[in-house]
Amino acid sequence: MKTYTVLLAIILFAIAAVAADINGMWVAKITSPSGSQSERIFTFRPSGDNLTGTIINQSVALATFEQKGKPKMTGTIKTQTGIPQEISEGKISGDDISFVIIDIVSTPPFWKETSTC
Numbered sequence: 001m002k003t004y005t006v007l008l009a010i011i012l013f014a015i016a017a018v019a020a021d022i023n024g025m026w027v028a029k030i031t032s033p034s035g036s037q038s039e040r041i042f043t044f045r046p047s048g049d050n051l052t053g054t055i056i057n058q059s060v061a062l063a064t065f066e067q068k069g070k071p072k073m074t075g076t077i078k079t080q081t082g083i084p085q086e087i088s089e090g091k092i093s094g095d096d097i098s099f100v101i102i103d104i105v106s107t108p109p110f111w112k113e114t115s116t117c
Helices: 002-019
Strands: 024-031 037-047 050-065 073-080 086-094 096-101 115-116
Touching: 037 086, 050 096
Parallel strands: none
Antiparallel strands: 024 037, 037 050, 050 073, 050 086, 086 096, 096 115
């Protein structure tokens, strides 16, 4: 019985560790009500219950390329809009994360945007 209890504890710990691992790059794809698309690329660096990282905004557009006498080609154009912004005041609590982005490019420096996932 002890063996099963220890094994169950190890499995639960492993599942919890995998579920809480947000380290690395994450992409959020967004479609506005008008149909335009954009992406937010998050790079998360967790340390205990603290979270740091960056966010990059990208515009996404479908395009058709034509050259006389050749077949049309279609593709996706991704354009970075602005500079990477630092995540600050990041916290990890169980399966929830929260952080603040200070947008110094398009808004006054006192503006803060708080995101909770």
